[in-house]
Amino acid sequence: MTNLPFAHWMAGVQAQVEDALSDFLPPPEAVPQKLHAAMRYTVLGGGKRVRPLLVYASGALFDADPATLARAACALEMIHAYSLVHDDMPCMDDDELRRGKPTVHVAWDEATALLVGDALQAQAFEVLASADSLPPARLVGMLRLLAQAAGSGGMCGGQAIDLDSVGLSLNLEQLERMHQLKTGALLRASVLLGALCGKDLTAPELEALAAYSKAVGLAFQVVDDVLDATADSATLGKTAGKDAADNKPTYVSILGLEESRALAEQLRREAIHALAPFGEQALRLRELADLIVQRKA
Template sequence: MPESDYAAWRARVESALDRALPGADEAPQRLHAAMRHAALDGGKRMRPLLVYASGTAFGADAAALDVPAAAVELIHAYSLVHDDLPAMDDDALRRGKPTVHVAFDEATAILAGDALQSLAFELLADAPFADGVRVALLRELSIAAGARGMCGGQALDIDATGGKSVSLADLERLHAMKTGALLRASVRMGAIAAAADAGQRAQLDRYADALGLAFQIRDDLLDIESDSATLGKTAGKDAAQAKATFPALLGIDGSRARLQALATAMADALAPFGERTARLAALGREAIERRR
């Protein structure tokens, strides 16, 4: 897939986020500045790209996907703000710049995360979709962000930190919730906006489930193999905090082998769709081959 397509979609979601976020000069200025610090000018934008790739594959216009793409990125941004807090991962660097609680303060970071989450659902509630589509999009993002998805996965991650014994099945469940749920929702939301049918969406779920695990395994490997300057966040944190990771459980070679198996699973899931899902296939490869 041409990088120009990625660049165009990133520009679209950046513009949508800029329009949706309150101005930094509007009161309360500190909160609004923190929200903009968290959400703008950084990140891979993998989740919005998945919304665009899935939706356009089934006939949606990119303009119709701007709101779902922005909403899922706002949820991701909120999760990173809270994940970086001293009570969680206690990190000082995110997307190559100071984390929100470092750049502002801890209380402002908590409020900024809360406000970003609320804004995501406000955008979807006001989106120009038919009522049934709007409710389906809201439901999808709500489940992915809550106790059955990202928040539940984070709770399991906390429970598994500190050198506790975790089985492979438990680790895969943890990350299917913490990381995979929002990636899967991104694919699903694009398909919902494009009115893909139930069979097509079930096939996309197979792709998205493999993608979510692959994305996390690659993250775990990068934490070992890369450096903070390249990653834009602190490297080596997993080992320092004795987190449950795929390399810790499978070893580096075993993790790489699992990545390749997931790459095959993604390709198999998309094969029935042919060229129309080429952009999704490229994003799957990017998840496995990325350097940050």
């Protein structure tokens, strides 16, 4: 698998993840059908699958079992997907387009969107907790890590800070802290859980992967801000220019476009530098850092 060109490897992982997500979601014919249909609509058939790709790339460091990686990848993607459904609701970002499709509260209604998010979060923990090929003690640690990344010290906390910062002028440090929680925590969890599918981590391994994750996570957000300011809605599959219109602080609003692009490139190099101890096994993680910085949508 490591000899495949990156694009082939990526397409292969995305296809595996799509199949696994479909298997791990409740079937559409199970009661309550409407909720299950909306859960499947939310999760299936779209998205770049960045978190699953990080899981598989990190799992490649230690030749982790693909069936186990699929569970970790799907758990992370379900947490991510639920957060998008809730973020899109009228009381949050009030967005009508996501991955090129109407958002859940538009396609169904707000109550359904609320429940879809709630049910997907529970489903994520169920999917990971069912990874029964892992040693139970390691799996417990992985579940704890996922919960921390998703909660008020991670993704939800970052979202709360983001909401409270609308109209404020954050400095670079404050913006960075917000993003480290809002998107960084889940990206870090993706990298760590992928590696943990392979083996228990030594302290130096943990440190190297945390450094990689931090740089990649920030780069991801810097590029997101650049794209929001420069790309069109059709390319992004969501409403472009939204952050500026909402008066939200972004890397572009603080640093300007050119300096933001330079920062993204610097973070890419930091990410790749952090992978040095893993040698050739880190090929996919290096390629993903490149992709995250060079993506167009």
